[in-house]
Amino acid sequence: MATGDSHDPVHLFVERMALAFAEVGSPRMAARVLFTVMSSDDPLTAAEIGERLGVSAAAVSGAVRYLTQFGMLIREPVPRSRRDRYRMPDNPWYEATITKTMIYKTFIDVAEDGVAALGAETQAGERVAEMRDFFIFVQEEIDSLRERWRARRAATGHLRPGEV
Amino acid sequence: MATGDSHDPVHLFVERMALAFAEVGSPRMAARVLFTVMSSDDPLTAAEIGERLGVSAAAVSGAVRYLTQFGMLIREPVPRSRRDRYRMPDNPWYEATITKTMIYKTFIDVAEDGVAALGAETQAGERVAEMRDFFIFVQEEIDSLRERWRARRAATGHLRPGEV
DNA sequence: CACTCGTTTCACAAAGTTGTGAAGACTGTG
DNA sequence: CACAGTCTTCACAACTTTGTGAAACGAGTG
Numbered sequence: 001m002a003t004g005d006s007h008d009p010v011h012l013f014v015e016r017m018a019l020a021f022a023e024v025g026s027p028r029m030a031a032r033v034l035f036t037v038m039s040s041d042d043p044l045t046a047a048e049i050g051e052r053l054g055v056s057a058a059a060v061s062g063a064v065r066y067l068t069q070f071g072m073l074i075r076e077p078v079p080r081s082r083r084d085r086y087r088m089p090d091n092p093w094y095e096a097t098i099t100k101t102m103i104y105k106t107f108i109d110v111a112e113d114g115v116a117a118l119g120a121e122t123q124a125g126e127r128v129a130e131m132r133d134f135f136i137f138v139q140e141e142i143d144s145l146r147e148r149w150r151a152r153r154a155a156t157g158h159l160r161p162g163e164v
Numbered sequence: 165m166a167t168g169d170s171h172d173p174v175h176l177f178v179e180r181m182a183l184a185f186a187e188v189g190s191p192r193m194a195a196r197v198l199f200t201v202m203s204s205d206d207p208l209t210a211a212e213i214g215e216r217l218g219v220s221a222a223a224v225s226g227a228v229r230y231l232t233q234f235g236m237l238i239r240e241p242v243p244r245s246r247r248d249r250y251r252m253p254d255n256p257w258y259e260a261t262i263t264k265t266m267i268y269k270t271f272i273d274v275a276e277d278g279v280a281a282l283g284a285e286t287q288a289g290e291r292v293a294e295m296r297d298f299f300i301f302v303q304e305e306i307d308s309l310r311e312r313w314r315a316r317r318a319a320t321g322h323l324r325p326g327e328v
Numbered sequence: 329c330a331c332t333c334g335t336t337t338c339a340c341a342a343a344g345t346t347g348t349g350a351a352g353a354c355t356g357t358g
Numbered sequence: 359c360a361c362a363g364t365c366t367t368c369a370c371a372a373c374t375t376t377g378t379g380a381a382a383c384g385a386g387t388g
Contacts, residue, residue: 009281013292016274024189024267028376038295039278041287046335059377061336082334082385094295098302103188110180114203117173123205128177131202131258137313138262141305149301192346210365220348225366246355246364329388336383345374353366358359 010039011052029055033063033086034072034093043087045078072097099146104139108132174203175216193219197227197250198236198257207251209242236261263310268303272296 018031036049044052050060064086067073072093075084111132118125153159182195200213208216214224228250231237236257239248275296282289317323 009277013274013278013281017271017278020267020270020274025187038291039282039288056378057335058337058379062377065336080386082332084335088291092291092294092298094298098298103184106184107181110177110184113173114177114181117177118203124203127202127252127256130256134256134258134262134313137316138309141309141312145302145305148305149298152301221365222349222367223347226347229366244356246362248365331387332385333387334383334385337381339378339380341376341378343374343376346372348371349369351366351368354364356363357361 014039014053027063027066029059030063030066033060034067037073037086038088043076043085045083045085047083049086070097095146095149099142101142104135104142107135108139111135178203178217191227191230193223194227194230197224198231201237201250202252207240207249209247209249211247213250234261259310259313263306265306268299268306271299272303275299 014032014035017035018028021031021034022028032053032055033049036052037044046057046060046064049064050057053060064073064075068075070093071089074087074089076087077083078085111128114128115125115132118128120126120129178196178199181199182192185195185198186192196217196219197213200216201208210221210224210228213228214221217224228237228239232239234257235253238251238253240251241247242249275292278292279289279296282292284290284293
């Protein structure tokens with residue numbers, strides 16, 4: 001049961017979720033590690049993560065480096081041991097991951113250059129300008145998403161420690 | 165000038181935009197073809213697209229099949245010719261692409277199973293349930309995005325033929 | 329200060345993706 | 359009804375990505 005039993009429903013969840021995230025650009029192994037830790041009530045050591053997933057220590061090392069870099073995973077040394085333990089951060093990584101995305105910013109900037117290159121008065125230029133405006137709108141919506149989410153949670157009584 | 169001159173600002177726009185889209189999961193060549201057509205005031209034949217991009221007919225064939233399948237490109241036969249011509253659809257492909265995305269639906273479903281597997285009362289289960297709720301919220305926001313966008317455009321006088 | 333255990337780095341192998349060339353299929357025309 | 363011009367299909371080669379094993383590294387301990 002310690003090693004990744006593909007019939008274990010929890011392991012299935014980890015793999016499926018990781019796959020879904022990999023499909024939108026997340027490194028595969030990082031996603032697997034992330035959801036493995038997320039699925040555990042207690043912090044896990046690198047060895048435990050590797051064991052559960054059935055992957056090498058090297059793979060775990062790379063994944064946790066990636067995840068800690070973006071604050072999606074917290075690393076803490078285990079007292080009286082050489083090991084580190086990994087746990088989820090207190091504030092949920094997915095909020096920032098979604099709301100801080102800069103994809104649309106890139107689209108907007110490139111489209112802006114496109115309009116200039118095509119000429120704002122051409123049909124093509126107008127078409128690209130329209131696309132740019134749409135992405136600006138989407139970006140604005142995303143920018144306000146986090147606040148609206150928090151407002152809703154506050155309204156339904158789901159206040160998190162430290163939250164207004 | 166017909167073949168993809170990498171110093172042509174329009175071609176630069178096409179390649180940059182395509183790259184940005186490829187990074188979020190779109191097939192690379194399909195994105196290149198899409199923005200090539202989008203950058204042209206007039207419809208283009210497959211040969212013209214291939215020439216502008218400097219890619220093989222086979223690559224164009226695969227890309228237009230993909231794009232027409234999703235309604236992102238319109239194919240129309242050229243009268244008195246064996247050729248087909250490709251043009252942009254009348255209503256903008258990106259609106260549907262963004263608003264019809266089912267990514268979050270997948271996340272939600274998988275997370276739902278995860279909660280069941282972990283047990284809703286465990287710490288891990290609660291954590292995953294919270295993530296699921298966030299994604300439900302995001303999905304709802306996206307569902308209403310299209311209407312809000314249209315409302316805004318209507319308000320600023322940008323009505324499109326056939327639009328309410 | 330040498331030893332041990334855990335982690336990290338690195339070169340490489342396996343697997344997956346992407347676009348090509350060439351051959352085949354289809355369609356309208358002389 | 360044969361031909362020519364387009365488009366499509368397919369096997370393959372180039373490239374990219376991903377994870378492994380092995381070796382190096384480093385921190386705590388006797």
